[in-house]
Amino acid sequence: MLPLGLLIGLSPLVYKAIKLNLVTAIIVSLIIALVVDIATRRDFKQCCKDSQAIFEGMGKVFTSTVSFIVCAEMLALGLNKIGGISTMIQAAASIQNAGLFIMLIVMLVIMIVAAIVTGSGNAAFFAFSPLLPEAASSVGIPTLALAVPVSSLPVLPVR
Known part of the structure; x- marks a missing residue:
């Protein structure tokens, strides 16, 4: 709770003189806990x-999280190299008047499959989120229209 308290208490909304990031808040909290x-x-x-x-x-969690993200990145890179992602994006973009909904479904399916394969919704989001601007521009919608619904995927439990 101490890092959260530090981040909120020293946020620009509360106190503007000190800028504190997450890593610093965690280290300061660990030092305070050690001293106490x-x-x-x-x-x-x-x-x-x-x-x-x-x-x-922290090391155990870091290694598993990083390995999931690397696996998802490799999956995304492989799908991009064989043209699978661009084919799905172009197919969804070619459907008129339903582009947003079809593109949303396509991106959600891609991320859900990646989440199932890697075992992590976060890894899938970090791997495939760079594709969102291209997908959104292909159907002429703002990137946020795709990013907001798709970003809720990491909250879903996969295991």
Whole structure:
């Protein structure tokens, strides 16, 4: 909760003198937690050993998340190279008066399939979101019209 409190308390809406990003807020929070732990336990070695678990957990999550994103990127690159994505975008763009809905369905299906294959909705979104401007411009709609519905996909549980 401390990083969230720091981010909200030091946001430009509340306090403009200090600019704080997420990584800095997390590191500051870890240092504050370590100092409080040392002050209450009075055992520096044990506190450092316990705080090591935080970094090990972050490493495990980081490796799995990055591997999912790399797999989804490779899937997106492969589909792009064989022309599958551009063919689907052109087919959806050729349908008049239904372009937005067809394009939305096409992009959602692409992302859902990628999410199922990679096991991560976030990885699918990060891999295929660069295609959204091209898809939106092909049917003459703003990119946000596709990005907003498709961006809700990472919230859906895949596993």
